[in-house]
Amino acid sequence: MHKLRTLVSVVMVGLLSCTQSYAADHLLSGTITARSGQALEGVTVSAKRDGSTITTSVYTDATGQYFLPPLPAGKYRVWAQALGFETARSAVELDNKRRQNLALQPITDAERSFRQLPGELMVAALPEATPEDAFMKKIFMNNCTACHTPSYALQFRFDEAGWNKIIDLMKVVPNNGVHPGAGAKANALIDRVQKPLAAYLARARGPGESSMKVVSRARPGGESARAVWTLYDLPLNPDTGIGTQYNPNDGSDWILGTTSKIGQVPHDGGLGLDGNIYFTANNPNRGVTVGKVDAKTGAVKYIRTPNTAGNAATAHGLVRDNDGNFWFDINTGRRGLGKLDTATDTITVYQTPADMSPLGGAVTMDVDGKGKIWASTPNGVVRFDPQTERFSEFKSPASANKGAIATYGAAGDRDGNGWWAQMAVDTIGKGDVATGKTITVKLPALQTELDRLSPEDRSFYASFTGASFNTPLPWSQGPRRMGTDKNADVLWVGNSWGNTLAKINTRTLETSFIQFPDPTMQPYHIAVDSQHNVWGNLWTSDRIVKLDPATNVWTAFDLPVRGTEIRHIALLERGGKLQVVMPVYRTNQMGVMMVRSDAEMKELKARAQ
Amino acid sequence: MMRNTVVAMVLACAFTTGAAAQSTNTTLTEKQIHGRQLFAQSCGICHLQASLNANTYGPPLNKASANANNEVMRIFILEGSARMPAFKHYLKTADVDAIIDYVRTVPVPAATTAAR
Numbered sequence: 001m002h003k004l005r006t007l008v009s010v011v012m013v014g015l016l017s018c019t020q021s022y023a024a025d026h027l028l029s030g031t032i033t034a035r036s037g038q039a040l041e042g043v044t045v046s047a048k049r050d051g052s053t054i055t056t057s058v059y060t061d062a063t064g065q066y067f068l069p070p071l072p073a074g075k076y077r078v079w080a081q082a083l084g085f086e087t088a089r090s091a092v093e094l095d096n097k098r099r100q101n102l103a104l105q106p107i108t109d110a111e112r113s114f115r116q117l118p119g120e121l122m123v124a125a126l127p128e129a130t131p132e133d134a135f136m137k138k139i140f141m142n143n144c145t146a147c148h149t150p151s152y153a154l155q156f157r158f159d160e161a162g163w164n165k166i167i168d169l170m171k172v173v174p175n176n177g178v179h180p181g182a183g184a185k186a187n188a189l190i191d192r193v194q195k196p197l198a199a200y201l202a203r204a205r206g207p208g209e210s211s212m213k214v215v216s217r218a219r220p221g222g223e224s225a226r227a228v229w230t231l232y233d234l235p236l237n238p239d240t241g242i243g244t245q246y247n248p249n250d251g252s253d254w255i256l257g258t259t260s261k262i263g264q265v266p267h268d269g270g271l272g273l274d275g276n277i278y279f280t281a282n283n284p285n286r287g288v289t290v291g292k293v294d295a296k297t298g299a300v301k302y303i304r305t306p307n308t309a310g311n312a313a314t315a316h317g318l319v320r321d322n323d324g325n326f327w328f329d330i331n332t333g334r335r336g337l338g339k340l341d342t343a344t345d346t347i348t349v350y351q352t353p354a355d356m357s358p359l360g361g362a363v364t365m366d367v368d369g370k371g372k373i374w375a376s377t378p379n380g381v382v383r384f385d386p387q388t389e390r391f392s393e394f395k396s397p398a399s400a401n402k403g404a405i406a407t408y409g410a411a412g413d414r415d416g417n418g419w420w421a422q423m424a425v426d427t428i429g430k431g432d433v434a435t436g437k438t439i440t441v442k443l444p445a446l447q448t449e450l451d452r453l454s455p456e457d458r459s460f461y462a463s464f465t466g467a468s469f470n471t472p473l474p475w476s477q478g479p480r481r482m483g484t485d486k487n488a489d490v491l492w493v494g495n496s497w498g499n500t501l502a503k504i505n506t507r508t509l510e511t512s513f514i515q516f517p518d519p520t521m522q523p524y525h526i527a528v529d530s531q532h533n534v535w536g537n538l539w540t541s542d543r544i545v546k547l548d549p550a551t552n553v554w555t556a557f558d559l560p561v562r563g564t565e566i567r568h569i570a571l572l573e574r575g576g577k578l579q580v581v582m583p584v585y586r587t588n589q590m591g592v593m594m595v596r597s598d599a600e601m602k603e604l605k606a607r608a609q
Numbered sequence: 610m611m612r613n614t615v616v617a618m619v620l621a622c623a624f625t626t627g628a629a630a631q632s633t634n635t636t637l638t639e640k641q642i643h644g645r646q647l648f649a650q651s652c653g654i655c656h657l658q659a660s661l662n663a664n665t666y667g668p669p670l671n672k673a674s675a676n677a678n679n680e681v682m683r684i685f686i687l688e689g690s691a692r693m694p695a696f697k698h699y700l701k702t703a704d705v706d707a708i709i710d711y712v713r714t715v716p717v718p719a720a721t722t723a724a725r
Contacts, residue, residue: 156651283660
């Protein structure tokens, strides 16, 4: 018999960013040109009403024209950005339909141009022509970007001694970003390569001529350029960091580079059936367990359950069930399953029985095809039946290295079985509900990385026992967060270090791999829509991607801000429209993306003329 | 099955006051605002509280830091220290000026009696 605790939560504070609601029926459009007068396609155009916390962004079409969706009346700041160009700005009084053209001036300062790059282009520019450089690049991508997006580190320039000091700190700081104090144990994977890594980084981002070769890319076009992004600013945690209400660099001016994440709040997110946006807060704080953003006004409400220390219980993972409730991992002192009733903003906490694992690991949530809730535990996964309020558990095979086998992602398939990812040991578990047994699928190591290693390297890594989410081996696939196709027998696994998607047949366990279209792409979380499209956020990139598995065509959607570091992606499909929602983690925002159809664009253009 | 119900009360001020975060005033100049952004982005990882109740790796900075001497602070920023990298290859002179200008707006915490 398990113990169930209900914590009636509280809605408070709210309205920290209260903004008046207006009818959104005013059209803003225009043309973006280069200094020469040439119309520019794929330019990011953003608008933000004075006093509002909501930024709306679109892209110019093949004729250089942009068409923002209908907006409330008011005075707006409007700005346009493209790589290699200075940010062009204007102000518009929007009281009817209005056109606002902008001309972009090229950036003449190479360093300014570099700092506006998204992380994926910075990483791509790192040298890899020699075996030594290729190994250092792999170390950087696996072991330095394990905790932060690459553009944060690579925006800086230090000499070799300076990079050594950075590594001195980084190799002892765990993923919570807090220095553990004197005598902290160093990450052996980084410690071993500190000297060549510091030299490699100093050649790339040091005082001399850079070894990096930046290659730009085509701006968004076609479907990618029909995207509309709505970003909602969230208040920073007032008890940490700089102490401003909002991020001093919210990523909206690319030339400012990648912001600090100290004080950020949202980790995972979802869209409610009520039209509002919800997020879980994973960093320790006093005020919020789950946040709620009014999608029309941007007003933020905090829903809080206390932990045993009197602070807000932290939360991780988030999934919406068919009734509109959200489920998440909540840490009130022992990690349990939280349920948010969005009609009453009430949090209920369900604890697993004492003889069962609590929730844990990097908890990810899913609702299976039978309506049961699945959540990660440190050593497997639990299933919760919302009707009977009972848990059942599936465990990973026992291991001496408990840290290494910890669970990251969890998912439920349409047959009602559960799945979990042991990220550090490249293993996927299946909880077979019919038999009650655990089945495992071992993902193959990256052979190219194994082949690259010297005998000395192999010997070192073979004896290394500290692998974890943030300390992967060079050949690791790194299965992180996953998503099932609820209309097929497919589990999609985002392999962060392998740069692949694993496609696993949930019945036969047949497994195949699909390489991401760009080697810098490190998938984090996967969500699958009703048309079988696979959506993924990218840990190291300011983009999200969609794969159509029927055609193997990838589509990338650029975010309108820099330094995103997104860890979660969720979907809401209603009325034939798909909305993609994600916490824009580092910039402390919630983001929603919709793609407009050609017909919708045609109608909008006609109205805007 | 046991069910415990706890009604939690939250004070409206619970998440609106920053007891331990970097204290700032709201009447900063444009230069100080620029300095604040640079400080948060470039210096915060060591000099700002990374997590609730956590210690910082470097000393928290305020108007009394570096013996309240701007030139001493400038040398620290440009040349670094035993644990801090030199920022002279990254920050421009105007950036360093802005950071110092901002730090000098941060009051000395009440419990701090001497410059760190």
